[in-house]
Amino acid sequence: MDVANVVRETTLGGNRGADLGRFLALLDGLAAFAGDDTAQVYAVCDRSLLTDGRLTREERQTLTGWHRAGLLAVWDVADHPIIQAAEATTAQVVTYDGFVDFHRRHPWLYGNRDRFVEPFPGPGGTVSVRRRIMPEPEDWQMSRKEEESALMAAGLYDRRDGTGPRTELLLRRWRCPEPDCPAFGPAAPGTLPKRQGRGGRVVCPEHLTELTDLGRRPRQMQLKVRVDGTVRHRFLVTEGQDLAVGRHPRAEPGERLLPWLPERSPARSWISRDHALLRVSGTRLLVSDTSTNGTRIRLPDGRTHRVPTGGFRAVGRRDAVLLHDTVRLEVSGRSFFYEERAEGEPAHRPLPGNTGEAQQRTMLAPPPPRSGGGRGKQPGAGRKRRRR
Ligand SMILES: [Zn+2]
Known part of the structure; x- marks a missing residue:
C-alpha cells in the first residue's frame, strides 16, 4: 500500500491536505474488501511524508515510530521498485498511480485488471476499496510521463506546487x-x-x-515516422530551420525517408523526393506541401484535410501528417517539455489513473517484520491483530 498516496487523497474525507486518519480508515475498508479482518498490508511511503507539514506533529511521530519499528518502509524514489516488487509477488497494490512511465518496461501493467485496487469514500466517512483497471496509455502519454520522471529526478519538475516543468531552464x-x-x-x-x-x-x-x-535554446520537436502502423524512425525539427521531408530531399536540411519505406511499397513511388516542408513556429508544428501527390492532415476523429500548396498549416499534437496512406508523421510526446505548453492543451493534465496531488508515489516493500505488542491500528495488520 502506497501510504502517502492515500494520506494525501483529499476525496477520502477530512479537511487537511494530508491526514493519517484516511489510512486508518482504509485499513478497515481493506479488511472488508478482502473479507478478512486479519488481512495484512505492507505499508510503504516516500520520505517526504515523514516531514509533510500538513500532518499533525503527532501523526508525523506515529509514522516515524512505524518506520523505526520496521512496520513502514520509507523510500526516496520508489516507482520502479514498487513495480518490481509487484511483479515478483502476487500481492495486490493499493494506489492511485497509473505508472504510465513504466508501461514500456513492464508491459503487464497495460490495462491490467487484477493487480491494482484503489480506495474511495464509503458511506458515513468510511473508506472502501475497489478494483481498478490500469490505464492503456498512448505512446505520446508514456513518452510524456517518462520525460516528467526524468525531469523530476533532475530536480527540474515541481509536482507539489503545481508549477510543472521548469521550462525556463529547459529552454x-x-x-x-x-x-x-x-x-x-x-x-x-x-x-x-x-x-x-x-x-x-x-x-x-x-x-x-x-x-x-x-x-x-531553439525549440525542437521530435517527429515519428510511422510506416504501416509501426514507428520506424524519429527525427527533430528545429526552430528557425525549415526541414524538407520526402523520399530523398534535394533541399537542405532534409530528412530522407527512403530507408524506412518497404521494398515493394507503393509509397516509394507515391512520395515525392521533396514531399513536404516542416516548420516549428512558437509551440506549433506547421507543414507545407511541396509534393506531386499531395499531403494530408489526419485529425484524431479520423477526418483528413488536404494541406494547401504554398501555405503552411498547423499540425495538432494528436494529428498525423499523411504522406501516403501507409506513411505518416506524428509529433512525439518526447519533446513536450521543450516546447512550453502546446496551444489548447492543459499544462499537466492528469493521465488516466493519476490524480494531481495523489501522484506522490511510494513503493511496495518486502514484508516488514511483525512487531509483537503494538497498540491500536498499525500497518502490518488489519482491524484485529492475528494471533500466533
Ligand atoms: Zn560537465
Whole structure:
C-alpha cells in the first residue's frame, strides 16, 4: 500500500491536505474488501511524508515510530521498485498511480485488471476499496510521463506546487566549464541540467559544477515516422530551420525517408523526393506541401484535410501528417517539455489513473517484520491483530 498516496487523497474525507486518519480508515475498508479482518498490508511511503507539514506533529511521530519499528518502509524514489516488487509477488497494490512511465518496461501493467485496487469514500466517512483497471496509455502519454520522471529526478519538475516543468531552464542552452564534458561540453547537444540546493543553482549532473547560460535554446520537436502502423524512425525539427521531408530531399536540411519505406511499397513511388516542408513556429508544428501527390492532415476523429500548396498549416499534437496512406508523421510526446505548453492543451493534465496531488508515489516493500505488542491500528495488520 502506497501510504502517502492515500494520506494525501483529499476525496477520502477530512479537511487537511494530508491526514493519517484516511489510512486508518482504509485499513478497515481493506479488511472488508478482502473479507478478512486479519488481512495484512505492507505499508510503504516516500520520505517526504515523514516531514509533510500538513500532518499533525503527532501523526508525523506515529509514522516515524512505524518506520523505526520496521512496520513502514520509507523510500526516496520508489516507482520502479514498487513495480518490481509487484511483479515478483502476487500481492495486490493499493494506489492511485497509473505508472504510465513504466508501461514500456513492464508491459503487464497495460490495462491490467487484477493487480491494482484503489480506495474511495464509503458511506458515513468510511473508506472502501475497489478494483481498478490500469490505464492503456498512448505512446505520446508514456513518452510524456517518462520525460516528467526524468525531469523530476533532475530536480527540474515541481509536482507539489503545481508549477510543472521548469521550462525556463529547459529552454536555455548551458555550458559546463569542463572542456570534455559529455553532457554540456562544446560538442555536446546539452541534456538535462540539474537544479541544486535551495538557491536553485543550475549544475552539470556529471561534474556538479555550475553551468554557464548560453541563451535561449531553439525549440525542437521530435517527429515519428510511422510506416504501416509501426514507428520506424524519429527525427527533430528545429526552430528557425525549415526541414524538407520526402523520399530523398534535394533541399537542405532534409530528412530522407527512403530507408524506412518497404521494398515493394507503393509509397516509394507515391512520395515525392521533396514531399513536404516542416516548420516549428512558437509551440506549433506547421507543414507545407511541396509534393506531386499531395499531403494530408489526419485529425484524431479520423477526418483528413488536404494541406494547401504554398501555405503552411498547423499540425495538432494528436494529428498525423499523411504522406501516403501507409506513411505518416506524428509529433512525439518526447519533446513536450521543450516546447512550453502546446496551444489548447492543459499544462499537466492528469493521465488516466493519476490524480494531481495523489501522484506522490511510494513503493511496495518486502514484508516488514511483525512487531509483537503494538497498540491500536498499525500497518502490518488489519482491524484485529492475528494471533500466533
Ligand atoms: Zn560537465
